Amino acid sequence: MNAPLIGQSIKRKEDYRFLTGGGQFTDDVTLAGQAHACFLRSPHAHARIRGIDTTRARAAAGVVAVFTGDDLARAKVGGLPCGWLITGTDGQPMKEPPHPPLAQGKVRYVGDHVAVVIAETLNQARDAAELIEVDYESLPAVVQAADARKPGAPAVHDAAPDNTCYVWALGDKAAVDRAFASAGHVTTLEFINNRLIPNAIEPRAAVASYSRADDAYTLYVTTQNPHVERLLMTAFVLGLPEHKVRVIAPDVGGGFGSKIYLYAEETVLTWASRQINRPIKWTAERSESFLSDAHGRDHVTRAELALDKSGKFLAMRVTTTANMGAYLSTFASCIPTILYATLLAGQYTTPAIYCEVTAVFTNTTPVDAYRGAGRPEATYVVERLVETAARELKMDRADIRRRNFIKEFPYQTPVALLYDTGDYDATLTEAIKLADVAGFEARRKEAEKRGKLRGLGYSTYIEACGIAPSNVAGALGARAGLYEAGEIRVHPTGSVTVFTGSHAHGQGHETTFAQVVADRLGMSIENVDIVHGDTGRILFGMGTYGSRSIAVGGTAIMKAADKIIAKGRKIAAHLLEAAETDIEYERGIFKVAGTDRKKTFAEVAFAAYVPHNYPLDKLEPGLNESAFYDPTNFTFPAGSHICELEIDPDTGQTRIVNFTAVDDFGKVINPMIVEGQVHGGLAQGIGQALLEGCAYDKDGQLLTGTYMDYAMPRADDLPFFKVATRETPCTHNPLGVKGCGEAGAIGAPAAVINAIVDALGPLGVRDVEMPATPERVWRLIQSANKK
Amino acid sequence: MGIAVSMTVNGKAAGADIDPRTLLVHFLRDQLRLTGTHVGCDTGQCGACTVHVNGRAVKACNILTVQAQGAEVVTIEGISRDGELHPMQSAFRDHHGLQCGFCTPGMVMNAIELVQNHPDPSEDTVRAGLEGNFCRCTGYHNIVKAVLAGAAAMKR
Numbered sequence: 001m002n003a004p005l006i007g008q009s010i011k012r013k014e015d016y017r018f019l020t021g022g023g024q025f026t027d028d029v030t031l032a033g034q035a036h037a038c039f040l041r042s043p044h045a046h047a048r049i050r051g052i053d054t055t056r057a058r059a060a061a062g063v064v065a066v067f068t069g070d071d072l073a074r075a076k077v078g079g080l081p082c083g084w085l086i087t088g089t090d091g092q093p094m095k096e097p098p099h100p101p102l103a104q105g106k107v108r109y110v111g112d113h114v115a116v117v118i119a120e121t122l123n124q125a126r127d128a129a130e131l132i133e134v135d136y137e138s139l140p141a142v143v144q145a146a147d148a149r150k151p152g153a154p155a156v157h158d159a160a161p162d163n164t165c166y167v168w169a170l171g172d173k174a175a176v177d178r179a180f181a182s183a184g185h186v187t188t189l190e191f192i193n194n195r196l197i198p199n200a201i202e203p204r205a206a207v208a209s210y211s212r213a214d215d216a217y218t219l220y221v222t223t224q225n226p227h228v229e230r231l232l233m234t235a236f237v238l239g240l241p242e243h244k245v246r247v248i249a250p251d252v253g254g255g256f257g258s259k260i261y262l263y264a265e266e267t268v269l270t271w272a273s274r275q276i277n278r279p280i281k282w283t284a285e286r287s288e289s290f291l292s293d294a295h296g297r298d299h300v301t302r303a304e305l306a307l308d309k310s311g312k313f314l315a316m317r318v319t320t321t322a323n324m325g326a327y328l329s330t331f332a333s334c335i336p337t338i339l340y341a342t343l344l345a346g347q348y349t350t351p352a353i354y355c356e357v358t359a360v361f362t363n364t365t366p367v368d369a370y371r372g373a374g375r376p377e378a379t380y381v382v383e384r385l386v387e388t389a390a391r392e393l394k395m396d397r398a399d400i401r402r403r404n405f406i407k408e409f410p411y412q413t414p415v416a417l418l419y420d421t422g423d424y425d426a427t428l429t430e431a432i433k434l435a436d437v438a439g440f441e442a443r444r445k446e447a448e449k450r451g452k453l454r455g456l457g458y459s460t461y462i463e464a465c466g467i468a469p470s471n472v473a474g475a476l477g478a479r480a481g482l483y484e485a486g487e488i489r490v491h492p493t494g495s496v497t498v499f500t501g502s503h504a505h506g507q508g509h510e511t512t513f514a515q516v517v518a519d520r521l522g523m524s525i526e527n528v529d530i531v532h533g534d535t536g537r538i539l540f541g542m543g544t545y546g547s548r549s550i551a552v553g554g555t556a557i558m559k560a561a562d563k564i565i566a567k568g569r570k571i572a573a574h575l576l577e578a579a580e581t582d583i584e585y586e587r588g589i590f591k592v593a594g595t596d597r598k599k600t601f602a603e604v605a606f607a608a609y610v611p612h613n614y615p616l617d618k619l620e621p622g623l624n625e626s627a628f629y630d631p632t633n634f635t636f637p638a639g640s641h642i643c644e645l646e647i648d649p650d651t652g653q654t655r656i657v658n659f660t661a662v663d664d665f666g667k668v669i670n671p672m673i674v675e676g677q678v679h680g681g682l683a684q685g686i687g688q689a690l691l692e693g694c695a696y697d698k699d700g701q702l703l704t705g706t707y708m709d710y711a712m713p714r715a716d717d718l719p720f721f722k723v724a725t726r727e728t729p730c731t732h733n734p735l736g737v738k739g740c741g742e743a744g745a746i747g748a749p750a751a752v753i754n755a756i757v758d759a760l761g762p763l764g765v766r767d768v769e770m771p772a773t774p775e776r777v778w779r780l781i782q783s784a785n786k787k
Numbered sequence: 788m789g790i791a792v793s794m795t796v797n798g799k800a801a802g803a804d805i806d807p808r809t810l811l812v813h814f815l816r817d818q819l820r821l822t823g824t825h826v827g828c829d830t831g832q833c834g835a836c837t838v839h840v841n842g843r844a845v846k847a848c849n850i851l852t853v854q855a856q857g858a859e860v861v862t863i864e865g866i867s868r869d870g871e872l873h874p875m876q877s878a879f880r881d882h883h884g885l886q887c888g889f890c891t892p893g894m895v896m897n898a899i900e901l902v903q904n905h906p907d908p909s910e911d912t913v914r915a916g917l918e919g920n921f922c923r924c925t926g927y928h929n930i931v932k933a934v935l936a937g938a939a940a941m942k943r
Binding site for chain 2: 014254714
């Protein structure tokens with residue numbers, strides 16, 4: 001019997017190939033006879049296409065084909081679908097204007113797809129794309145969410161003349177209004193949750209091929225969920241049977257949400273590969289990534305918290321305008337609603353909450369889930385309000401939180417969630433200790449002597465992961481299931497291959513999932529291989545998003561393992577000539593209870609495949625089981641983040657000196673990997689707070705379209721993080737796990753901004769916009785000094 | 788239109804007739820099929836394409852292949868010996884300095900040069916030295932730890 005593997009920081013199985021150049025990313029795939037694609041993109045944010053002349057491009061050297069929106073329309077290629085239907089407060093379904101993969105009649109954002117050129121070489125495709133003449137009639141554009149519904153704003157879509165996709169609400173408005181009317185104190189904030197550009201370091205890419213021999217397609221693509229990609233593309237856009245399309249997501253270089261969606265490029269490539277009967281490759285240039293990867297966040301919010309004089313929260317009222325961009329991306333509609341308003345209770349017992357969300361179209365890149373997806377925006381609302389209220393009521397910021405923490409579970413929030421478990425007090429206490437909050441005032445004074453402004457900020461967040469169950473999500477508008485599938489194939493000599501519908505693009509599933517299976521089946525981790533990312537090999541899957549992989553995908557695998565063990569028990573009973581009920585199983589050993597008679601897992605596996613001594617009359621040979629798992633509830637990771645920083649008042653430069661994160665992810669399978677996930681999330685959260693901000697000019701030109709203009713967090717922008725975990729196991733999955741992928745990005749922005757406000761509080765500053773760039777901070781200090 | 792180039796790549800002679808505008812990174816990836824060197828930004832900022840040219844860390848998307856005429860080029864595929872990882876590669880593995888693995892080859896190649904120039908680097912030196920290599924997954928925490936540990940291991 002092998003030692004337990006759960007909870008061990010086992011080194012990653014995938015690292016050797018990545019460290020030696022052996023990773024196989026989509027752009028590394030080269031197929032015989034492959035041609036290359038270049039997409040011609042709109043230079044206008046909004047324009048009518050009066051005509052497209054492709055004559056010169058078609059005649060250019062090496063060009064194989066040129067296609068435009070008209071070609072796709074003639075071939076009856078459909079629009080890119082949205083996977084979640086939101087029903088508005090008026091009872092009407094959201095507006096879903098068509099989203100053609102290549103523009104038809106109009107372009108609606110800079111970067112919108114106008115035509116594709118396919119040529120023998122990439123350079124020939126690029127050169128020919130420049131020869132396409134598009135006759136544009138430029139139209140006025142609407143860019144900012146706050147402007148979209150103003151009278152006279154240009155309409156992005158005829159189907160939504162007021163640019164409104166939906167107006168949606170959650171909560172008891174009357175109860176909230178009553179609580180506000182009699183509240184002892186009301187804290188109000190207005191802010192923008194800044195638009196972010198995901199920037200996975202691997203650009204999106206696709207290689208599509210068509211085989212006449214079997215009338216089938218193969219698509220290599222940078223996706224987080226190959227089965228979802230296939231389902232959406234075949235059933236909704238191309239009208240192909242699913243069994244004729246194989247989608248392979250090989251090694252994928254980061255996703256952060258941006259690779260969940262069905263995009264125009266791979267859809268067009270798949271269709272075109274049959275038209276030209278050749279494989280076609282496309283890889284985004286970074287400038288294309290900036291323009292066309294779905295962006296994140298972009299909320300304009302007014303938020304109010306009603307409290308009594310003792311600091312007890314009475315009600316919260318939130319009004320948000322969410323920018324959808326020019327078209328509805330795959331899951332865009334559910335992010336500022338189902339994944340946002342439902343999180344506004346945070347860790348608190350606020351009895352009444354009302355949130356109204358208006359989703360608008362603008363002439364900008366589509367906006368969809370980006371690491372955290374709705375939950376960072378909700379946490380920012382709650383944690384900025386709480387800390388501002390504490391300051392206004394002159395209460396200790398930890399005390400006001402403790403006074404309002406949920407302490408009894410399960411807990412039904414007024415915004416539709418049922419928290420199963422947690423211990424918010426414990427995570428906060430540990431974070432306060434780790435961050436040495438007790439010593440902070442002394443450090444602040446010491447910093448003052450050096451002319452620096454030092455601040456400390458908290459953020460106690462909650463998230464909801466593993467969106468579920470499918471029937472509840474369906475009632476809320478989901479157009480897909482939210483389960484996960486897994487299969488365990490035991491080989492005759494006892495090693496196993498595990499097939500999972502989850503997809504890893506940095507999360508380390510090849511190690512973590514192998515730990516889970518090896519631990520359950522009592523074998524060495526070397527004898528377990530994890531296969532993911534191929535619809536041709538894996539039975540089904542919903543892929544990876546929303547920190548769901550271990551909680552949902554891991555549970556599906558556990559269920560398959562339990563079926564393996566159940567069958568193994570029958571085989572062992574036969575081999576040991578005992579009753580099945582007398583067989584005990586523990587980590588790889590089948591044993592007759594109370595005796596020393598036993599069979600190892602490998603012996604049982606061998607008997608299943610070489611069934612000479614086997615109950616063939618009662619049991620099929622072989623040992624191969626699959627399972628689908630549909631969770632009964634969300635999981636609720638939660639934690640406490642504390643940020644300590646210093647501001648140089650002369651330059652406005654903010655330096656994070658300490659960042660502490662204590663998170664409760666339930667059971668932890670591999671602490672090393674979990675800590676790594678937290679680090680990465682924190683960097684993105686700190687990036688949002690201090691550095692990253694997508695900017696358009698008033699005409700809709702993207703101003704932050706390169707790494708010279710969009711500030712990515714670099715190694716010298718960040719400190720070492722202090723990270724710890726506490727554990728209240730999830731009550732409704734067998735592993736007790738909750739998920740950890742997004743926590744850092746959810747908790748960090750509010751902690752950073754709260755710390756800046758703490759540092760600048762003595763100057764009278766009560767808010768600072770994200771990203772808190774040196775210029776913004778410097779201006780705040782200057783205007784405060786003038787007062 | 789072709790131009791002949793020849794150089795040594797990972798200890799072996801390599802040459803081809805290429806389009807003069809071919810960048811070194813495309814020569815390595817497309818001609819030599821050394822796909823461990825990645826393209827993350829095309830504009831010299833992300834560092835995923837970092838290789839060594841005559842012992843110096845160079846962003847291979849920022850130089851033409853012809854500029855490496857006659858040079859000694861080493862890529863991520865060329866730094867382990869007989870299947871045994873370079874100490875910097877091992878340090879990245881031991882300290883979980885990689886997640887998705889896309890920035891990793893460039894990160895490792897740059898880290899090796901950094902340590903060659905600063906055999907005993909401080910945390911600040913490492914952070915400043917990695918400024919030209921983006922990672923979106925790790926928050927750099929474990930990369931910095933790995934480079935510090937790799938530096939110590941390279942001394943041995």
